[in-house]
Amino acid sequence: MKEGIVVVKLSGKVLGDSALLASVCGDLAALWQAGLQLVVVHGGGKQIDVEAQRQGLRKKTVNGLRCTDARMLEIVERVLTRLNQAIVGGLQAQGACAVGLNVGKKFVVHARKKAGLGFVGRVSSVDDAELQGLLSSGVIPVVSCLAKGSRMRLNVNADEVAVAVANAVEAKRLVFVSDVPGILADQGNAASLLSVVSAPVARGLMREGVVSGGMVPKVLACLNAVDSSIAAVQVIGAKQHAIRQCLQSAEAVGTRVTK
Numbered sequence: 005m006k007e008g009i010v011v012v013k014l015s016g017k018v019l020g021d022s023a024l025l026a027s028v029c030g031d032l033a034a035l036w037q038a039g040l041q042l043v044v045v046h047g048g049g050k051q052i053d054v055e056a057q058r059q060g061l062r063k064k065t066v067n068g069l070r071c072t073d074a075r076m077l078e079i080v081e082r083v084l085t086r087l088n089q090a091i092v093g094g095l096q097a098q099g100a101c102a103v104g105l106n107v108g109k110k111f112v113v114h115a116r117k118k119a120g121l122g123f124v125g126r127v128s129s130v131d132d133a134e135l136q137g138l139l140s141s142g143v144i145p146v147v148s149c150l151a152k153g154s155r156m157r158l159n160v161n162a163d164e165v166a167v168a169v170a171n172a173v174e175a176k177r178l179v180f181v182s183d184v185p186g187i188l189a190d191q192g193n194a195a196s197l198l199s200v201v202s203a204p205v206a207r208g209l210m211r212e213g214v215v216s217g218g219m220v221p222k223v224l225a226c227l228n229a230v231d232s233s234i235a236a237v238q239v240i241g242a243k244q245h246a247i248r249q250c251l252q253s254a255e256a257v258g259t260r261v262t263k
């Protein structure tokens with residue numbers, strides 16, 4: 005299989021469902037065994053929300069981005085580390101070679117602090133040499149959305165990390181595995197799925213409020229991706245075998261975002 009490098013960003017729905025995660029890891033491992041070079045990026049918003057609630061912390065967001073104080077950052081680090089280990093373990097259980105990054109002391113994403121959101125950053129650089137070295141060695145890098153700041157770690161939107169990583173490794177495809185089946189013309193109505201969305205149409209959907217909340221950063225990430233050198237950008241639903249269908253089948257899956 006000669007597809008070039010593919011970056012896959014996993015949603016909270018995948019990470020919160022052990023059976024679905026096992027299925028996704030099985031598909032990714034099968035694609036890797038067929039010769040595809042893969043990078044997996046993940047966040048953990050839903051799981052962070054649950055843990056924060058347990059700790060009595062209320063969620064605050066600005067334009068779909070989480071505000072992160074010192075206590076919340078501790079939760080973010082703990083949850084992302086656990087999820088990263090689960091993905092790496094799931095891939096290894098299916099026979100793939102995988103390594104966790106942006107957890108512990110292994111960081112490949114660096115960020116600058118954003119004003120007004122606490123310990124939240126914007127990607128400033130990606131260690132492409134480290135990632136390319138792993139890919140050349142036949143390893144799947146599994147990258148969390150925690151980044152290294154100048155003084156401490158910073159929480160970065162996972163969709164933004166996915167785009168930055170995809171650009172750094174010169175990926176041919178970027179696939180966002182989302183909690184929804186793609187970009188919808190009518191939120192909550194899966195039948196309104198848009199199979200292809202151009203950048204001008206996507207911007208119009210955001211202006212009109214059709215795309216709102218947590219979908220805003222995702223669509224913005226898609227727009228940033230299509231403005232760069234990434235040839236194919238897709239948003240697909242988190243369901244069994246969707247990734248394999250997206251990458252191996254000619255059948256349209258989810259929403260393809262174009263210029």
